[in-house]
Amino acid sequence: MPELPEVAYxxxxxxxxxxHKKIMKVETGDKKIYQSPKKDFEDRLQGNQFETTERLGxxxxxxxxxxxxxxxxxxxxxxxxxxxxxxxxxxAQLTLTFQDHSKVSFTCPRKFARLYLAESLAxxxxxxxxxxxxxxxxxxxxxxxxxxxxxxxxxxxxxxxLIAGIGNLYADEVLFQCExxxxxxxxxxxxxxxxxxxxxxxxxxxVVKEARLEGKNLPKNYLTPVREKDAECPRNxxxxxxxxxxxxxxxxxxxxxxEN
DNA sequence: GCAGCTGTTAGTGG
DNA sequence: CCCACTAACAGCTG
Numbered sequence: 001m002p003e004l005p006e007v008a009y010x011x012x013x014x015x016x017x018x019x020h021k022k023i024m025k026v027e028t029g030d031k032k033i034y035q036s037p038k039k040d041f042e043d044r045l046q047g048n049q050f051e052t053t054e055r056l057g058x059x060x061x062x063x064x065x066x067x068x069x070x071x072x073x074x075x076x077x078x079x080x081x082x083x084x085x086x087x088x089x090x091x092a093q094l095t096l097t098f099q100d101h102s103k104v105s106f107t108c109p110r111k112f113a114r115l116y117l118a119e120s121l122a123x124x125x126x127x128x129x130x131x132x133x134x135x136x137x138x139x140x141x142x143x144x145x146x147x148x149x150x151x152x153x154x155x156x157x158x159x160x161x162l163i164a165g166i167g168n169l170y171a172d173e174v175l176f177q178c179e180x181x182x183x184x185x186x187x188x189x190x191x192x193x194x195x196x197x198x199x200x201x202x203x204x205x206x207v208v209k210e211a212r213l214e215g216k217n218l219p220k221n222y223l224t225p226v227r228e229k230d231a232e233c234p235r236n237x238x239x240x241x242x243x244x245x246x247x248x249x250x251x252x253x254x255x256x257x258x259e260n
Numbered sequence: 261g262c263a264g265c266t267g268t269t270a271g272t273g274g
Numbered sequence: 275c276c277c278a279c280t281a282a283c284a285g286c287t288g
Contacts, residue, residue, distance in 0.1 A: 002266045032283085058267080076267045077285080091285090110284045112267055151277050160268085169266055247279050249264080 002058055002074050004134055004165030005209035010072075010080055011055045012213055014062060017082040021098035022049050029093035033108065035116045044117055045070070045096065054121050056133050057164025061121040068119040075112025081105045125164075134165035135205055142198045146186055153189060153197065154182040155246035166201065168248045169224055170208065174200045175252065176223040181259045182245045182252055188260060227251045 026045045028038045044067055054061045063069040072078070081089050082104045088095045092105035094115060106115070118124035132141060145162050156162060157171040166174070175182050178196040180189070189197075211218050218225050221234050229242040233253040241254045 006266075073267080075283095076265070078267090108284095109286075110265095110267090112283065114268085149276085155277070167266055244279085246277085248266095 002076055002078075003167040003170050004055075004058060004205050005170070005212045007055055007058050007060055007074060007165075008209045009212045010074065011053050011060055013080055013082070014050070014053050014060065017080075017102075018062075018096075018098070018104050019050050019052070021100060021102070023047065023096050024099055025095075025097035027088070027092075027095040027097075029095075030111055032111060033093045033113055033115050035114055040117060041070075041094075041115065044068075056121055056125055057130060057160060058167070059121075059124070059130070059164075061118065061124065068117060069121075071116040071118045071121075071124055072106060073114040073116075075108055075110065075114065077110045078106065078108040078113030081107055129161050131160060131162045131164045134163050134201055135209075137163060137198075137201065139195075139198050142201075143194060146189070146194060149186040151186060152183050152245055153180065153186055154248075154250065156186055157197075157201075158246060158248070163201070165205065168250075169227065170204055172227065172251050173204045173208075173222060173224050175257065177204060177221075179256045181257045182250050183243070184260060223251065223253075 023045050026042045028034065028041060031038060034041060048064045048066060050062045051065050052063045058073060060072045061069050082102065084102050088105050089107055091107040091109040093108050093113065094106040095103055097103050116124065149156055154171050154175060157166045157174060158168065172182065174197060177200045178193060180193055208218065223234060226234060226240065229240060231240040233240055233256060235256055237253055237255040240251050243250050
């Protein structure tokens, strides 16, 4: 469930289901999900209620009526499930029962998800050294981030300490849209390429977010839906190739995105 | 059986 | 300090 657009969907889901309901019961799962003692989570949540939610990068902050809030990171397979029946879903790592007897479970089969307690999202951002949210990023801030950086552009885009919210999939999409090879070094980018990357960060994330929220398909000229080795390039420019960048499997079109 | 996967982190090495 | 790469985490899929 993980990059910014998918977390935006989880935020919408939470907003529609679990706000302003008194938490009557707290059931916790695997200890490794919990970044503070489970007892602290129980004490903080019991009898409390969620008031609002806020997203930063891939993190979702659920503000409580009293005592800060709960921060969720979905890892690769985390998600929220809201339901009216008794039995919690498989892989539930946190289950809350509300006063109206409805329940929500935070599930995660692979247990890569994390739950934190925080006083505020701003405090959490500071404590965890998270960068600016990718959708709030200003052009001058982006250009400042690019100066004096050594590595590949894809590595930079995925670095959550610089920009929060972009992962493996949408880093590839941004670079495909700008026709830039993912291994291009940041200091080899032209001004025009930098401007394109800035523009496409906003555009790709907005487009995908909208698609996720509305359950729509992605545009025909997007790489994401055909992200597979030997797939046809959406621009009909040959076949998609696979490589590794910053340790992550990377897809690109060698003809649209030639290496320098 | 085996490889690969949207995430982060620790360790190694340049 | 910056950056690349690997392994690890755990379960499912092809």
